[in-house]
Amino acid sequence: IVKQLVELMGGTITVASQLNFGTRFTISLPLEIHEVEEKVVEKETLKANDVLDNLSVLLVEDNKINAMVIRKFCESINLTVENAYDGLQALDKLASNQYDLIIMDNHMPNMSGIEAIQKIRDELKLTTVIFACTADVFKEAHDEFIVSGADFVLTKPLQKNSLQNAINEFHHQFEVNRHHSANAHNLTARAF
Known part of the structure; x- marks a missing residue:
């Protein structure tokens, strides 16, 4: 073969x-080797790394060991991480803080990840990038996350390179959201 x-x-x-x-x-x-394409890829990677250096992450995970592992992955690529241990705590933090990325577990006490994502989208009206994180490998479970408003689904046990690849894939969206946040902040400042 x-x-x-x-x-x-x-x-x-x-x-x-x-x-x-x-x-x-x-x-x-x-x-054939195409040097131009390599330079474009290199440029994109550098651009993604510039964005990554200042990213703030809200990690919503009730299992303390999983939370510690994911936090270490994030910190190893220079992301700033804050923890919430269930959906309700996440909503409280999101009401008063801005984050570039939310990593959301599903099965948690008080409020599931899917319910929390729906509230983030429908009630808080946030466009923050959300990576759902689940041990469930079935397509239906992943689809349910996407329908609720998640941008991407990571599978547990989470691998560092999977997280890094997903972040790189969404670096344009992080830039767009930052730009909108800065404009909204300027408009609010002018209103006062």
Whole structure:
């Protein structure tokens, strides 16, 4: 199968084997390198990193060990983290503080993540980026989060690279929300 795929791409595959030593497979593919594209990707990554450096996160997670692990992931990529231990506490914090990102667990006492997200969208009218976080791997559960207003669903156990990739993917949205927040703040300041 590999040989057929390589040949379809105009390449070659060779095998060298040595007793008691091992086997080496060498694949050669005629691929072009586009420097311009690499520079664009590099530029986007740098831009995303600039945004990441100042991101504030509200982590809503009732399990203290999960909360500690996710906090460490966030802090290792220079994010500032504040904890809430259920949906009600999250709504209290969101009523008086601004965050760039909300990471929301689902199964929590007092108020579930899905209910909290619905209230954040419908009652608080916030456009803050929300990453839902669940151990549930079924599509229906993920869809329910998205329908409630989550922007993205992370699966537990959370991996650092999954979190980093999701944050990079939404870096434009963080910039847009920041811009709107700054404008709203200026308008409020002028009103007084």
